Amino acid sequence: MRLISISLYDMIEMLPAASAAMPDWLRFFTFQSPNVVYVLLGCMALGAGSGLIGCFSFLRKRSLIGDALAHAALPGVCMVFLLTGTKNPWVILAGASIACWVGALSIDAIVRYTRCKEDSALGMVLSVYFGLGILLLTYIQQRGDAAQSGLDNFLFGQAAAMVPRDVRVISLVSLLLIVAVVLAYKELKLMTFDPEYARAIGMPVRLLEVFLATLLVLAVAIGLQAVGVVLMAALLVTPAATARFWTHRLSIMLLLAALFGAMSGFIGAYVSYLGPKMPTGPWMVIAVTFVFLVSLLLAPQRGLLARWLRISRYRRKTLHENVLRTLYLLGEPDKDWQQLYSIDAMMKRRTFIPNTLAGVLSRLKKGGFVQEPVGGQFRLTESGILRAARLTRLHRLWEIYLTKKLELPSDHVHADAEEVEHIITPAMEVELAATLDYPEEDPHRKVVPAPVATAESSEDSQS
Amino acid sequence: MNTFVDTIPPIEVHDLTVAYHHLPVLWDIDVTFPQGKLIAIVGPNGAGKSTLLKAVMGLIPLASGYVRFYGKSSTKGAYNVAYVPQRGSVDWDFPTTAYDVVLMGRYGQLSLFGRPRRRDREIALDALNKVGMESYANRQISQLSGGQQQRVFLARALAQQTSVYLMDEPFAGVDAATERAIVTLLQDLRERGATVVAVHHDLQTVPEYFDDVLLLNLRAVAYGPVSEVFTSENLQKTYGGRLPMLTEVAEKLRRKEWSRRDETD
Numbered sequence: 139m140r141l142i143s144i145s146l147y148d149m150i151e152m153l154p155a156a157s158a159a160m161p162d163w164l165r166f167f168t169f170q171s172p173n174v175v176y177v178l179l180g181c182m183a184l185g186a187g188s189g190l191i192g193c194f195s196f197l198r199k200r201s202l203i204g205d206a207l208a209h210a211a212l213p214g215v216c217m218v219f220l221l222t223g224t225k226n227p228w229v230i231l232a233g234a235s236i237a238c239w240v241g242a243l244s245i246d247a248i249v250r251y252t253r254c255k256e257d258s259a260l261g262m263v264l265s266v267y268f269g270l271g272i273l274l275l276t277y278i279q280q281r282g283d284a285a286q287s288g289l290d291n292f293l294f295g296q297a298a299a300m301v302p303r304d305v306r307v308i309s310l311v312s313l314l315l316i317v318a319v320v321l322a323y324k325e326l327k328l329m330t331f332d333p334e335y336a337r338a339i340g341m342p343v344r345l346l347e348v349f350l351a352t353l354l355v356l357a358v359a360i361g362l363q364a365v366g367v368v369l370m371a372a373l374l375v376t377p378a379a380t381a382r383f384w385t386h387r388l389s390i391m392l393l394l395a396a397l398f399g400a401m402s403g404f405i406g407a408y409v410s411y412l413g414p415k416m417p418t419g420p421w422m423v424i425a426v427t428f429v430f431l432v433s434l435l436l437a438p439q440r441g442l443l444a445r446w447l448r449i450s451r452y453r454r455k456t457l458h459e460n461v462l463r464t465l466y467l468l469g470e471p472d473k474d475w476q477q478l479y480s481i482d483a484m485m486k487r488r489t490f491i492p493n494t495l496a497g498v499l500s501r502l503k504k505g506g507f508v509q510e511p512v513g514g515q516f517r518l519t520e521s522g523i524l525r526a527a528r529l530t531r532l533h534r535l536w537e538i539y540l541t542k543k544l545e546l547p548s549d550h551v552h553a554d555a556e557e558v559e560h561i562i563t564p565a566m567e568v569e570l571a572a573t574l575d576y577p578e579e580d581p582h583r584k585v586v587p588a589p590v591a592t593a594e595s596s597e598d599s600q601s
Numbered sequence: 602m603n604t605f606v607d608t609i610p611p612i613e614v615h616d617l618t619v620a621y622h623h624l625p626v627l628w629d630i631d632v633t634f635p636q637g638k639l640i641a642i643v644g645p646n647g648a649g650k651s652t653l654l655k656a657v658m659g660l661i662p663l664a665s666g667y668v669r670f671y672g673k674s675s676t677k678g679a680y681n682v683a684y685v686p687q688r689g690s691v692d693w694d695f696p697t698t699a700y701d702v703v704l705m706g707r708y709g710q711l712s713l714f715g716r717p718r719r720r721d722r723e724i725a726l727d728a729l730n731k732v733g734m735e736s737y738a739n740r741q742i743s744q745l746s747g748g749q750q751q752r753v754f755l756a757r758a759l760a761q762q763t764s765v766y767l768m769d770e771p772f773a774g775v776d777a778a779t780e781r782a783i784v785t786l787l788q789d790l791r792e793r794g795a796t797v798v799a800v801h802h803d804l805q806t807v808p809e810y811f812d813d814v815l816l817l818n819l820r821a822v823a824y825g826p827v828s829e830v831f832t833s834e835n836l837q838k839t840y841g842g843r844l845p846m847l848t849e850v851a852e853k854l855r856r857k858e859w860s861r862r863d864e865t866d
Binding site for chain 2: 197199321322324325327328330331332334335336337338339340341342382385386387388391
């Protein structure tokens with residue numbers, strides 16, 4: 139039983155002399171110690187398996203159930219140890235699984251027979267079972283039995299304390315989880331997306347619920363040794379949440395979640411190798427959370443940066459178009475767009491921040507929409523006139539639409555049209571003009587410019 | 602009476618009562634839907650329209666009565682009934698494509714753990730075609746408009762390739778183009794002899810879109826061809842006023858937690 143307290147760090151002594159000269163952080167990557175490889179594989183398999191199963195809890199919006207189940211496992215682990223006196227991983231797995239199931243059934247019963255909702259049930263089960271587990275753990279430790287040493291590793295996980303037998307169990311069960319998900323992919327997918335329809339077409343949804351719950355229980359149970367009951371939930375939720383940033387396909391999401399989970403397993407094992415007193419769980423959680431944060435920031439479409447870029451691109455486009463339209467409106471009374479206007483003249487027509495306006499004008503000049511024949515004096519180019527005329531057309535069409543179809547008073551429609559002129563697509567423009575029977579004047583008796591036949595500028599196409 | 606044999610009705614609902622927590626929400630519904638008709642279920646909010654569809658589908662337990670499809674007991678999945686749930690019943694942010702959702706319509710015909718075959722894929726694509734959504738096949742479902750999402754749900758039901766369709770508010774919140782597309786689709790289904798029962802909320806279009814109508818308000822007020830049943834008198838009965846006694850008794854039942862029939866829930 140002393141075997142358990144041998145850490146990866148101690149195993150270094152067993153390495154060949156050549157690599158013993160290397161610093162620890164480098165020697166790890168020689169993968170020469172079979173035990174290092176073992177633990178590494180175990181952590182990675184665990185990360186992959188739990189990342190995979192976690193996707194379904196995540197998509198079913200029941201992420202917290204994994205947390206409750208993990209905490210519920212602790213009294214089970216302690217109980218089987220008290221009964222059998224061994225830390226055989228199969229025995230521990232059985233104890234943890236049974237306790238998880240009892241926890242899951244308790245949650246179900248509380249929701250069904252009391253007025254408590256699921257969140258309260260989760261909270262109660264999590265803390266009560268965990269409390270019970272801690273009580274048992276304290277009792278076991280006070281008995282001063284040598285075999286109990288290392289049982290507290292189940293709180294935060296200690297990958298370095300794993301022996302090959304543990305790793306075999308973890309890897310086997312992880313493999314089982316992966317096979318199960320691949321096999322029942324179609325069923326799990328439909329059941330997660332639309333359980334009511336799944337039942338309507340005769341799928342055994344109740345049975346599949348039990349199946350999925352069993353997979354979740356197994357994922358939690360094998361994570362106890364490496365990650366611990368307290369932090370296991372992060373390994374179920376975070377890889378799934380991270381993967382969701384990068385894809386719109388469930389299959390790819392599952393793959394990515396497994397990958398992120400395995401990655402955090404690798405890092406957890408590595409840190410555990412460098413500092414043998416380091417609990418593995420927190421490091422795996424930190425690793426996977428780091429990937430989450432990077433994804434949150436950088437993911438295409440769903441990431442914060444992408445969203446920020448989209449918004450600022452739209453703002454810039456709106457600003458450009460407002461400047462073009464101001465020049466158009468200035469020239470409209472005389473139908474003469476050859477006249478030159480200063481920045482001051484434009485500011486009189488519409489409020490801009492002077493510096494911003496100057497910047498926009500110089501960019502419009504580069505884009506070929508505006509000319510500056512004399513310094514500080516601007517006018518629209520041919521393509522600038524076309525684009526501004528189209529915007530004016532959209533603005534006025536929308537005003538007509540609101541006054542005619544929604545019967546809004548004509549002095550209430552301008553502000554709305556200011557927004558809408560920037561977003562109407564050519565297809566909507568055609569439909570709008572047709573519904574309104576090709577009007578020539580807007581509610582303010584201004585002329586609606588004729589449709590512009592030229593192709594849309596690239597900036598206008600979907601942003 | 603010589604036609605008796607070949608007029609086994611596609612859907613027979615007999616003395617169906619549904620209760621939520623001992624509170625009956627549908628009382629003694631007796632109705633038989635004939636083959637090849639477009640049938641609207643109409644009634645005020647809270648009349649139990651969706652509940653009736655779900656009860657017929659076997660999605661909620663019955664307090665009493667039974668449902669038969671073509672004379673056979675409606676044990677879950679025994680007969681292939683196409684179902685179009687309300688659009689709001691699922692999370693459209695689920696990571697999948699329009700085509701994948703339609704392909705789910707084939708799952709009922711596949712064995713447990715069985716993979717869709719080429720023929721299933723063809724049927725799914727064909728169903729997308731029929732609702733005019735072929736060019737959106739690979740679009741993530743959250744990027745579809747409400748009307749397009751509704752069409753995807755319809756295509757999924759079409760992919761079931763069956764003769765009985767139950768639809769929960771297929772016209773709710775759809776654009777004009779989708780509404781036209783759905784009507785055409787329903788007419789195609791009728792021509793092929795299918796029976797479509799749809800919860801409908803727009804009284805104006807009932808005579809135009811449907812053959813038969815079931816007026817429902819906790820009980821079946823009237824059922825029959827639109828021309829005979831869709832009268833102002835019947836509508837008055839369906840929509841006019843609550844039924845004070847019924848509500849009162851139901852409330853009493855709830856308080857005493859007295860079960861009307863044995864329930865498994």
